[in-house]
Amino acid sequence: MISIGVIGCGHWGPNHVRIFSQLPGSKVVMCADLDDKRLAAMAALYPQLQTTKNYQDILNNPSIDAVVVALPTNFHFKITQEALLANKHVLCEKPLSLSAQECLTLRDLAIGQKKHLMIGHIFVFNQGVVRLREYIKNGELGQIHYANSQRTNLGPFRYDVNALWDLAPHDVSIFNYLFDGAPISVSARGHKCLGGKLEDLAFATLDYPNNIMINIHVSWIDPKKVRHITIVGDKKMVVWDDLDIEGPIKLYDKHVEKTDVYYATYGEFQLLSREGGIMIPKVGINEPLKNQAQYFLDCINNNASPVLSDAQKAYDVVRTLSAISESINKKGELVKL
Ligand SMILES: NC(=O)c1ccc[n+]([C@@H]2O[C@H](COP(=O)([O-])OP(=O)(O)OC[C@H]3O[C@@H](n4cnc5c(N)ncnc54)[C@H](O)[C@@H]3O)[C@@H](O)[C@H]2O)c1
Numbered sequence: 001m002i003s004i005g006v007i008g009c010g011h012w013g014p015n016h017v018r019i020f021s022q023l024p025g026s027k028v029v030m031c032a033d034l035d036d037k038r039l040a041a042m043a044a045l046y047p048q049l050q051t052t053k054n055y056q057d058i059l060n061n062p063s064i065d066a067v068v069v070a071l072p073t074n075f076h077f078k079i080t081q082e083a084l085l086a087n088k089h090v091l092c093e094k095p096l097s098l099s100a101q102e103c104l105t106l107r108d109l110a111i112g113q114k115k116h117l118m119i120g121h122i123f124v125f126n127q128g129v130v131r132l133r134e135y136i137k138n139g140e141l142g143q144i145h146y147a148n149s150q151r152t153n154l155g156p157f158r159y160d161v162n163a164l165w166d167l168a169p170h171d172v173s174i175f176n177y178l179f180d181g182a183p184i185s186v187s188a189r190g191h192k193c194l195g196g197k198l199e200d201l202a203f204a205t206l207d208y209p210n211n212i213m214i215n216i217h218v219s220w221i222d223p224k225k226v227r228h229i230t231i232v233g234d235k236k237m238v239v240w241d242d243l244d245i246e247g248p249i250k251l252y253d254k255h256v257e258k259t260d261v262y263y264a265t266y267g268e269f270q271l272l273s274r275e276g277g278i279m280i281p282k283v284g285i286n287e288p289l290k291n292q293a294q295y296f297l298d299c300i301n302n303n304a305s306p307v308l309s310d311a312q313k314a315y316d317v318v319r320t321l322s323a324i325s326e327s328i329n330k331k332g333e334l335v336k337l
Contacts, residue, residue, distance in 0.1 A: 002027075002301070003027055006030075006032070006068045007031070007032045007033075007083075009031050009038045009070070015289055017042065019293045020293055023290070023294060028046070032058055039051040059082060064088065066089035067083040069083065071093070076095070077097040077098075077102045080092045085109070085113070087113060090117050091120060092118075094314075095169045096119045099318065099322075104315055106311050116300055117306075117310065120292065121314075122170070127285070128240045129177070131281065140251070142255070144231060145233065146213040147213075149171045149174070149175070150228045151219075152222035152224060153222060153224070153226070154225075158198075159198075163198070173309075176320070177313075179212060182320050183214070183320060185336045185337060187333065188327040189331070189332045190328035201221065202217075202218050206324075227242035228240070234255055235255055238250065238252065245285065248283055249281055252276075252278050258271060323336075
């Protein structure tokens with residue numbers, strides 16, 4: 001039985017408390033938050049749970065094996081570092097840091113401490129995204145031309161990081177997972193539509209190896225909550241809609257063919273669209289956060305590195321986001337990674 005402490009019980013931390021309380025191989029011993037109301041809410045839900053305003057109580061508790069860091073991004077590096085130094089395994093929420101170099105510092109510290117450090121790149125534990133990767137790897141889609149991702153909603157607004165750093169860690173971690181690494185270069189535009197200090201909108205274009213072009217649209221000011229990815233291959237096309245619980249994946253048997261007919265007049269091949277059926281595969285509806293938590297526990301129990309979502313993967317996500325930020329600051333200039 002692995003004992004867990006959760007630091008940060010705002011919007012997202014309570015989901016970690018719920019999941020680790022439900023899984024048979026773990027229990028949540030203590031949670032920390034600066035806000036008394038959040039602690040009172042947690043104590044009301046979980047009478048056995050100890051609560052504290054001082055996260056050091058979790059780090060100093062020898063019965064706690066692992067810590068979840070569900071704090072605003074600015075605290076991730078400092079508290080993850082302290083938790084590793086206190087000999088705890090750590091599951092830190094995304095993004096691991098605002099600095100790629102700090103991700104490497106934490107990676108090396110975890111190795112030195114012989115502790116597992118995992119990052120909450122939750123979408124690599126989403127069965128729909130796993131299916132997208134299968135379609136790419138087994139050749140179902142053929143050669144990938146491009147993909148487009150939209151992650152929009154009206155809020156929730158954050159005051160510690162902009163919409164890019166809030167939302168795009170998900171998209172970047174998904175595409176790095178689908179294409180086995182970081183992009184080669186990026187260009188992006190961002191906008192502070194509401195006149196605040198932080199960009200609430202960003203459009204980023206990422207170039208991956210093999211001439212694959214990816215577009216990411218993230219926004220806090222959009223009329224619709226959308227969690228959507230389209231991937232277009234030269235054999236088939238696929239759309240993933242995370243909010244469509246009945247059939248999140250739709251595989252389109254559509255592609256474009258060049259005919260053999262030679263048109264002397266135009267001196268070019270004719271392009272024909274081939275339209276087949278649409279397949280809606282059955283996709284498991286396991287809660288991604290539960291899959292992520294179980295993977296973390298399995299890695300601790302088997303002393304296996306959490307390669308699906310470790311600090312090296314976080315480094316690739318954070319250096320991609322840093323390059324996108326640089327491009328936004330340079331009004332869309334191409335930035336190489
Ligand atoms: N994986 C996902 O889908 C997902 C979803 C939402 C949020 N997140 C991530 O989770 C993290 C937290 O997000 P949130 O929406 O819960 O934020 P939040 O602002 O709602 O909650 C953060 C909590 O941390 C507490 N806190 C701040 N400093 C503290 C300290 N020093 N000690 C103890 N408590 C402290 C605050 O009082 C607050 O209750 C962020 O990194 C965010 O990116 C991930």
